[in-house]
Amino acid sequence: MKSKGLFITGTGTEIGKTVIAGCLAATLKHSGMNVGVMKPICSGDNSDAKYLKHAAQVDDPLSLINPIYLKYPLAPSVSARIEEKEIVINDIDKALNTLSEKYDFLIVEGVGGIAVPIKDNFLVAHLIQRLQLPILIVADVGLGTINHTMLTVSFARAFNLNIVGIILNQLQPEKAGLAEQTNPQEIEKLTQIPVLGVVPYEQRLNSTKLDRSFMVDFFSQHVDVSKIEHIINIDF
Ligand SMILES: Nc1ncnc2c1ncn2[C@@H]1O[C@H](COP(=O)(O)OP(=O)(O)O)[C@@H](O)[C@H]1O
């Protein structure tokens, strides 16, 4: 069965989830798809929701794209505790349902990594289960990523999540070394999950004035989106 969306998680925070989610949304939109975006929980600021909104060129209010906003740049459960605010998961369900009616496909960015606590006894992995979305894992391409990726994959499997692919991202403008060259194949072999591509460091992805056509060209050049077409209502 084709899905209504894809949940973008990662091996941690500041790993490239927003950039990859934005590029994917822009690319799907460019191919004619009616795609929406969502960042259910923002902690600290809502720049991720703004980036996604801009990348996907949608007109939804930020309060719908990002139904839960927390003040401190901390794990959601910790920020909520300090703020004395209750996180109501049903607010996420409602926003997702509203957006699902409007769009054919939703790109949903997680918060931090998959084991981050949202509430007591409720982790990002539980949220993914609840939303019933397949996941895409974003990981650094460099040294150390095999361990982080294996841990994320095994955690996702323990929750019976449907992992459709991994994207490796280069976070620093450094010349690719041996780890960068060997990691994609090694990760594919160890996890048995397709690595859809390696996204090089590119300053223009980091900009506040995003050039969407550049994003689409750049992303399409480095990521084989056709490998996830089975979950998307579009043929590449
Ligand atoms: N491939 C890339 N090239 C250049 N900058 C990148 C790239 N990927 C991520 N960044 C930058 O690195 C930082 C972290 O990326 P981001 O997508 O915000 O991570 P996350 O959403 O996982 O926290 C941001 O400043 C982002 O613009």
Ligand SMILES: [Mg+2]
């Ligand atoms: Mg982000």
